[in-house]
Amino acid sequence: MKLVVDANIFISALIGGKAAELLFNPNFELLTTERTTWEVKKYLPELAAYTEKSPSDLLLLFELIPVRACQSKEYETSLSTAQLLVGDRDPFDVDILALTLKTGAPLWSNDSDFEGIEEITLLKTKDIIDLVRFFKADGPNKQRK
Numbered sequence: 001m002k003l004v005v006d007a008n009i010f011i012s013a014l015i016g017g018k019a020a021e022l023l024f025n026p027n028f029e030l031l032t033t034e035r036t037t038w039e040v041k042k043y044l045p046e047l048a049a050y051t052e053k054s055p056s057d058l059l060l061l062f063e064l065i066p067v068r069a070c071q072s073k074e075y076e077t078s079l080s081t082a083q084l085l086v087g088d089r090d091p092f093d094v095d096i097l098a099l100t101l102k103t104g105a106p107l108w109s110n111d112s113d114f115e116g117i118e119e120i121t122l123l124k125t126k127d128i129i130d131l132v133r134f135f136k137a138d139g140p141n142k143q144r145k
Contacts, residue, residue, distance in 0.1 A: 001131070002029045004100045005067060006093075006109030007039045009125065013065070014040075014047050014058050022128050023065050027135050030067035031103060033095045037062075037069045075102035081119075089113040 005023070010032075013020040023030065040062060044055040051058070072079075075098040082098035090113045097114065100107040106121040107114060114122045123131075 001027060002031065002103065002105040003108045003123070003128075004096065004103060004105050005030050005032045005036070006096050006107065006111055006114075007032075007036045008110050009108055010036070010040045010062060010065065011043060011047065012110070012125070014044075014062060015051050017125075018129065019125055022125070022132060023067070025132055025135075027132070030065070031099060031105065032067050032069055033075070033099050034069045034071055035092075035095045039092065070099055075099040078102040085117050085119065086113055 009019045009023070012018070013023050022028075041059065044058050044062075047053075047058055048055040072095065075095070078098040078101040079094065081101055082094045086093045086097050090111075093111065093113050096107065096109070097117070097120070100120050106123045108123050108125070108128060110124050114120065
């Protein structure tokens with residue numbers, strides 16, 4: 001399943017949140033924007049102080065996450081729509097929303113700025129946990145009896 005991943009999910013994973021193991025689940029194809037990766041990297045010194053790890057250790061961990069960072073040219077046709085939908089709430093959310101609109105994949109974010117946007121499917125971390133449970137319990141390939 002393809003998912004577009006917001007910065008707050010990566011940050012949660014880097015500080016030891018529930019997202020950490022979910023990001024490495026082979027059932028997910030993860031996408032984000034280059035801008036999102038820059039945003040996460042900007043916070044590495046603060047996260048390092050919080051976690052008592054070095055910024056370089058956190059950077060290494062972040063770079064191990066199997067996510068494809070998309071360049072703006074891949075979603076530029078959706079930027080104006082994203083600007084209209086979320087730009088007044090948080091201009092830093094425009095790119096990730098544009099990628100979500102362009103791909104049609106669900107957006108994995110715990111950011112309330114995306115709530116109520118009917119053009120997308122928003123999944124919170126708790127929803128992803130439920131999906132993983134589904135894959136483990138029933139799985140898309142298992143037949144029901």
